[in-house]
Amino acid sequence: MSTPLFSVEGLAKHFGDRVLFDGARIALESGSGYVLIGANGTGKTTLLRIIAGLEPAGTGQLAFRSQASPVAEYPETWRHEIVYVHQQPYLFHTTIEKNLEYGLARRGVPRDARRARVRDALAWAGLTDRREVPPHKLSGGEQQRAALARANVLDPTLLLLDEPTANLDGDARRQVLELVTALCIENHTVVVASHDPEIIRLAILNRLHVSGRRIEAGE
Amino acid sequence: MDLFEPTRQAFHLLLTGDPELWFIIWLSLWVSVLAIVLMTPPSVAFGFALAKREFPGRRAVVVLLQALLSFPTVVIGLVLYLLLSRRGPFGAFELLFTPWAIMVGYMVIALPILVVFTVSAVQGADPRLYETARSLGARRLRAALTTLWEVRFAVMAGIVNAFGRVVSEVGCALLVGGNIAGLTRNMPTAIALETSKGAFVEGIALGAVLVAIAIGVNVALAWLQGRGGLE
Numbered sequence: 001m002s003t004p005l006f007s008v009e010g011l012a013k014h015f016g017d018r019v020l021f022d023g024a025r026i027a028l029e030s031g032s033g034y035v036l037i038g039a040n041g042t043g044k045t046t047l048l049r050i051i052a053g054l055e056p057a058g059t060g061q062l063a064f065r066s067q068a069s070p071v072a073e074y075p076e077t078w079r080h081e082i083v084y085v086h087q088q089p090y091l092f093h094t095t096i097e098k099n100l101e102y103g104l105a106r107r108g109v110p111r112d113a114r115r116a117r118v119r120d121a122l123a124w125a126g127l128t129d130r131r132e133v134p135p136h137k138l139s140g141g142e143q144q145r146a147a148l149a150r151a152n153v154l155d156p157t158l159l160l161l162d163e164p165t166a167n168l169d170g171d172a173r174r175q176v177l178e179l180v181t182a183l184c185i186e187n188h189t190v191v192v193a194s195h196d197p198e199i200i201r202l203a204i205l206n207r208l209h210v211s212g213r214r215i216e217a218g219e
Numbered sequence: 220m221d222l223f224e225p226t227r228q229a230f231h232l233l234l235t236g237d238p239e240l241w242f243i244i245w246l247s248l249w250v251s252v253l254a255i256v257l258m259t260p261p262s263v264a265f266g267f268a269l270a271k272r273e274f275p276g277r278r279a280v281v282v283l284l285q286a287l288l289s290f291p292t293v294v295i296g297l298v299l300y301l302l303l304s305r306r307g308p309f310g311a312f313e314l315l316f317t318p319w320a321i322m323v324g325y326m327v328i329a330l331p332i333l334v335v336f337t338v339s340a341v342q343g344a345d346p347r348l349y350e351t352a353r354s355l356g357a358r359r360l361r362a363a364l365t366t367l368w369e370v371r372f373a374v375m376a377g378i379v380n381a382f383g384r385v386v387s388e389v390g391c392a393l394l395v396g397g398n399i400a401g402l403t404r405n406m407p408t409a410i411a412l413e414t415s416k417g418a419f420v421e422g423i424a425l426g427a428v429l430v431a432i433a434i435g436v437n438v439a440l441a442w443l444q445g446r447g448g449l450e
Contacts, residue, residue: 085354
């Protein structure tokens with residue numbers, strides 16, 4: 001069996017007296033897609049945040065590309081390959097184009113290359129004509145698409161999406177759903193936390209049931 | 220009392236470039252601006268750390284800083300006087316009755332204002348902001364700078380507030396500066412002195428400049444906020 005791209009062992013996260021993931025473990029294979037299923041409060045978002053290094057106060061061992069690290073000592077270098085998108089994404093108070101450039105600049109991508117990649121990502125998300133618009137002038141669906149484009153432009157090894165279609169309906173939901181499906185197909189390793197039946201039904205996604213203490217694969 | 224004639228004379232004094240008056244204005248401005256420029260980076264950094272870092276006693280530090288906001292500046296001047304006087308621990312620097320002593324006093328006065336405004340701005344910011352920067356690959360320092368940039372107008376309001384407080388401050392400047400003509404006499408101490416002598420013309424002229432500075436700085440902040448799309 002091949003070494004997983006990302007694995008979690010002996011995971012536990014304390015919220016006062018309550019313990020999430022009492023020693024839970026998961027392994028994410030490279031190029032595969034996963035959907036986290038579970039009721040509210042069972043830890044789907046917390047799990048994504050731990051994988052993204054946004055929840056340092058937890059116990060357990062993480063491993064990415066065979067490099068091991070305790071949850072509390074998340075390596076900085078992993079942040080260049082693992083990208084997390086919030087359920088309601090935060091867009092910086094500047095243009096959408098500059099939002100997309102932000103992560104590329106952090107990776108030292110030269111300006112010309114940055115511009116070209118941002119142009120492609122905006123086209124991918126159907127936001128080319130919105131590139132100079134500030135985020136507060138975008139609809140909820142456009143904001144979510146901008147956040148997905150901002151993550152996708154970085155070509156992450158592991159992409160974590162938290163309820164990408166929540167609070168959306170109609171065309172906005174359908175457009176975001178198409179982008180999420182495209183991301184799963186485009187050879188990324190993607191983990192999506194979702195209640196959306198259409199995302200859960202996507203055949204390309206492996207189901208992981210999150211139930212507070214355990215994380216189990218299954219139908 | 221006739222207000223019109225002294226006011227007319229005050230503006231005449233200002234417009235004819237009275238050297239003594241303009242030295243007082245210049246001294247007030249450079250001492251205040253330099254104090255704020257020197258104090259802003261460490262205060263904002265401290266404010267950010269205070270807003271973001273959990274440590275025992277953090278709440279007590281914030282409460283202490285909030286209490287310092289209303290601390291009498293004349294007492295700050297008194298403490299500084301004792302520290303800088305010839306027999307004080309910093310007497311060897313011979314700063315007392317120099318503009319540098321006033322500047323140090325202004326820095327102490329500005330510190331809690333700058334820190335408290337920064338703490339409030341950062342704590343009021345959306346928590347997803349810092350996380351988003353980190354998740355997009357920003358290191359801690361870059362994510363902190365991104366956060367501060369996003370809340371820059373709230374931080375700038377603190378800078379404007381601190382500048383307004385020090386440029387019009389009397390007690391501390393009077394004690395550690397000594398109100399020496401041509402050396403440490405600034406706008407507020409000059410207004411106090413001239414008014415006590417019954418020389419209202421100079422007082423009105425300097426008062427008008429102080430009001431103009433206060434209005435100008437706030438208008439500039441409002442203009443910047445407007446350019447930032449937050450009007």
